Amino acid sequence: MARLICATLLCCAVFTFDSAAAQPSGSEDRSVRSTLSDGTPEPPGRVEVQPIARDDQIRQRITDILGATGWFSGPEVSVREGIVFLEGTTENDEARQWAGELAKNTQGVVAVVNEIEVAPSTVWDFNPAFRVLSDLARGLVRSLPLIVVAVSVIVVSWILARLTVFILRRRLRARPLSQLLREVLARAGGILVMLAGLYLVLRIAGLTQLALTVVGGTGLIGLVVGIAFRDITENFLASLFLSLQQPFREGDLVEVASVTGYVQRLTSRTTILMTLDGNQVQVPNSTVFKSTLRNFTSNPDRRDDFIVGIGYKNSIPFAQEVALKVLAEHPAVLNEPEPMVLVEDLGSATVNLRVYFWLDGGRHSWVKVKSSVIRLVKRAFQDAGISLADTANEVIFPHSMPVPVRTIEGEQAADPVDSTLTRPSAEPKTVATKAEAGLQSEAREIQKQARRSWTPGENLLTPPDTK
Helix, strand or coil, rough: HHHCCCCCCHHHHHHHHHHHHHHHHHHHHHHHHCCCCCCCCCCCCCECCCCCCHCCCHHHHHHHHHHHHHEEEEEEEECCCCCEEEEEECCHHHHHHHHHHHHHCCCCCEEEEEEEEEECCCCCHHHHHHHHHHHHHHHHHHHHHHCCCCCHHHHHHHHHHHHHHHHHHHCCCCCCCCCHHHHHHHHHHHHHHHHHHHHHHHHHHHCCCHHHHHHHHHHHHHHHHHHHCCCHHHHHHHHHHHHCCCCCCCCCCEECCCCEEEEECCCCCCCEEECCCCCCCEHHHHHHHHEEEEECCCCCCCEEEEEEEECCCCCHHHHHHHHHHHHHHHHEEECCCCEEEEEEEECCCCCCEEEEEEEEEEEECCHHHHHHHHHHHHHHHHHHHCCCCCCCCCCCCCCCCCCCCCCCCCCCCCCCCCCCCCCCCCCCCCCCCCCCCEEEHHHHHHHHHHHHHCCCCCCCCCHHHHC
């Protein structure tokens, strides 16, 4: 019975020893073939030989592992008193370091002397380039499904963006918005859809941080672009606000930035005016938006005035009544608001009266009406015996200075006026003379000249149905 028990224990010990001796071989084989994700060899683990390793066993085991890798040319391993000496050549320094780590992790090794040399690469060695191209090709093949999905998402996003722009244009057409504002809102919706598609592609590719950076950096990009193109951006935003607020319409007579003219069109950069002289002026939209704007057409009624001086011997109330009568009978002067004749000041030789009157600026030209009213008031004062005295000038001559005086009799001063013109006996009573060319407004004539002129840019004031 005792012999049977001893035999059983001896068999178990032999089986355990064989199992322990066979296990390191498999683990070492696995460590030799393992590599990191970037292609470099993984540092070797601990190599178990025997509980008590001899120098020849260590040498043989390391030699077998180095030969199995195929990374070394003529590897030679010698072990003396636990010190491992490595010799041979390899193609890169990573393999040399890997061999040193392998020998250091081997059981029973005290120190490692790594004398493996790295073979110098030749100029015409294309193997590294081929390996890189091979890795790129394998990566491309592995990424083909992702590329197909990304392209599909981009195409679908582009189609949805175009559809969004079309739908927003149709929906916003019924809103009382300007053409530029409708176009900007529609395109902004399309851009948001494209950004959503790009974000989805980056998330599918696993670039979550990049996706957040792209979406979050859109505002930063807009800020940088706005600073770089500050004037262009300012004019564009001003055109949006002007088209939204509509402080003027096409054909309105306005005064902005010391320029008076009829509005021809509003573009994305400038407001184009046709001045009363027939000149085309482009005013930047930012200047129009920030400057004081006078719109003479929004309220067609306009007040004008002028000063007339009468002599001190004349009655002021009588002169006021005469002027008011002229204004009341003038067809271009409005009765409401009623005209006024007020005393402006007392001059050195005249009493200055300021005449105020209102007219319809949409129908009549205030320049022509003012000329007509001044002419008729002067004639009425002369007919009423009201003197239009001039400023008195006193000239003092020294007593010692002789002043020659000659009386001309029977001679007439030369008439500088053309002899073909006949001097009228009295001023005409007509409201408008031939020289004043009527009292109507010049708006139609200026508009006709504007249509013949070349005006750049799309007009944002014209409704879409009239284009």
